[in-house]
Amino acid sequence: MTTDGSALDFDPRRWSIAPDRAASAQRDATPPIRWPLLAGAALLLAAGPVAGLLDRQPVVDRHSDPQPTARAGTARVVRPDVIQRTTTLPAATDLAALLRAQGLPQELATAAQALALPHIGGGGAITAVVSLRLGGDGASDQVLRVRAARADSSGVALIRDATAPQGWRTEPLARSVEARLTVARGEMNADSLYSSAVAAGVDESLIPDFAKAFVYDFDFQREIHPGDVFEMAAEQTVNADGQPVGVPTLVYAAFITADKSRALYRFAPPGAQPGWYDGNGRSIVRSLMRTPVEGARVSSTFGWRVHPVLGFRKLHNGIDFAVPSGTPVYAAGAGTVDTAHFSATAGNMVILRHDKGYLTKYFHFTSFAPGVTQGAHVAQGQEIGLSGTTGRSTGPHLHYEVHLNGEAIDPMAVKTEDGLALTETALDAFHRERDRIDAARAAHAR
Known part of the structure; x- marks a missing residue:
């Protein structure tokens, strides 16, 4: 077929x-037709054997x-x-x-x-x-x-x-492939990162990785506006005929807004998994991600509000992300599962306990991810469940809370320490990779 x-x-x-x-x-x-010789050719055509040759x-x-x-x-x-x-x-x-x-x-x-x-x-x-x-x-x-x-x-x-x-x-x-680097730049429109990137010619498979690269630095709902500039550089393996082999890999991501800018490079330190680093070789990884779900729209922020179900003014201890039921939800940080059960109010909920007194809560799951049970260890970014509308909920969304030493705090205002910096041999290797990517970007801009 x-x-x-x-x-x-x-x-x-x-x-x-x-x-x-x-x-x-x-x-x-x-053989090409020589128009100046057309009259002579007509005479030759009259000589049967030659005409037969020209007709073949x-x-x-x-x-x-x-x-x-x-x-x-x-x-x-x-x-x-x-x-x-x-x-x-x-x-x-x-x-x-x-x-x-x-x-x-x-x-x-x-x-x-x-x-x-x-x-x-x-x-x-x-x-x-x-x-x-x-x-x-x-x-x-x-x-x-x-x-x-x-x-x-x-x-x-x-x-x-x-x-x-x-x-x-x-x-x-023999196997014959090479890596080619392509660069795409664009501006945010009024719709979404996805539509903005596609309009700039970005392969849609790269967009989730781009968003994940900035989960510690940008709130895509409140800090990104039309006209903000983004850039993506990706490597695509091609064969001897120039045809793509496999999917492209995002190796550079940059975002420039009116308030701040960030440029990141994908790098795999010796013996470690690839990750994102700034130009000085410092990892983007913090203790907690700002958003634990992709492609979300903030439907309700942290603070006092009129409760949509109860009808009276009440402190909203977290943030609501409007996402379709079945959207993967990720652990905002590495930790231990403190709770994973059903609650009449929160529906299917997961509570994770992290270092330094942090606790994160996730409500209204449709289901829990396999292995997410009380006492289990989870890694940062690991899927812990699928969003839904269980419990006291007016529609599909994820309710997300962050607590520090027993007190609820605004997840978007959490201040965490900088990521670890590369050193010695790993830093030298990073500098070479960074310079290679920058040289290719500069060549593309010419």
């Missing part, structure tokens, strides 16, 4: 010639349909009598069927697949490029070469050789 759900079509008669390359090859193969056109693809489709693959002319057909196969085990569709005998097609499998495996999609010499005059096309490769360009080339065992000579193809 193809990616659009249709049946894979191996029939070359329904393949298309790549228009740009085919047209170029046709021009190369066909090189064969491009005698199998092509008047209305071909590129669903199964594309083809291009290598020279007037040789064509290359390229298609993506759902699995390497489809290679023999593809070759049989090119007119190759069953024995040779099966042998080619058997020789290729040790190099490309049996599962996952591959790209197959088949080079054929066109038969012409009703003769069968002849398969000259087959290139079968994974996304990273590793695989094997099979060359038809009547003297080789099983009729094929093999040449392994």
